[in-house]
Amino acid sequence: xxxxxxxxxxxxxxxxxxxxxxxxxxxxxxxxxxxxxxxxxxxxxxxxxxxxxxxxxxxxxxxxxxxxxxxxxxxxxxxxxxxxxxxxxxxxxxxxxxxxxxxxxxxxxxxxxxxxxxxxxxxxxxxxxxxxxxxxxxxxxxxxxxxxxxxxxxxxxxxxxxxx
Numbered sequence: 001x002x003x004x005x006x007x008x009x010x011x012x013x014x015x016x017x018x019x020x021x022x023x024x025x026x027x028x029x030x031x032x033x034x035x036x037x038x039x040x041x042x043x044x045x046x047x048x049x050x051x052x053x054x055x056x057x058x059x060x061x062x063x064x065x066x067x068x069x070x071x072x073x074x075x076x077x078x079x080x081x082x083x084x085x086x087x088x089x090x091x092x093x094x095x096x097x098x099x100x101x102x103x104x105x106x107x108x109x110x111x112x113x114x115x116x117x118x119x120x121x122x123x124x125x126x127x128x129x130x131x132x133x134x135x136x137x138x139x140x141x142x143x144x145x146x147x148x149x150x151x152x153x154x155x156x157x158x159x160x161x162x163x164x
Contacts, residue, residue: 002125003124004123005135006122006123006149008119009118009119009147010119014142015111015121015141018141019109027103030098031098032096033048035091036091036093036094037085037091038090038158039058039089043061045058045085045154046153047078054074054076054077056072056073056075057071065128066148068152070124097113097115098112104137107130108124108125109122110123120149
């Protein structure tokens with residue numbers, strides 16, 4: 001299981017500069033496409049494709065910890081899984097994103113521009129004990145509490161579509 005805290009950003013330049021000064025290593029950069037489906041309760045169900053790989057992601061917000069719990073599993077045939085999910089779940093949206101991935105002291109940092117939603121930083125750890133390190137890192141990067149986002153991307157997409 002992965003835990004994640006995400007926040008909205010206006011742009012990436014300032015955060016990237018701080019990450020470099022701290023010694024974070026840039027691991028990758030690329031484009032992805034996500035097919036979001038409605039899930040029961042509060043959470044996002046998404047098939048994400050990018051590069052030569054695809055993965056299934058299910059996230060839900062952990063109210064007690066203030067972060068999202070995320071289960072991720074590789075997918076061998078993303079188009080086939082999308083067709084199956086389209087019959088089982090209501091599709092929310094297909095979105096494209098551009099992502100830069102960094103690593104700092106065992107913590108993953110993703111800077112992503114997501115079509116229809118904007119710019120985000122997602123900071124991920126592998127275990128619950130990483131939560132405090134994630135919040136400390138966000139503080140070092142100068143993020144304010146009001147920038148934090150509890151809604152998963154499925155919920156954000158649903159809200160943005162209802163405003164259109």
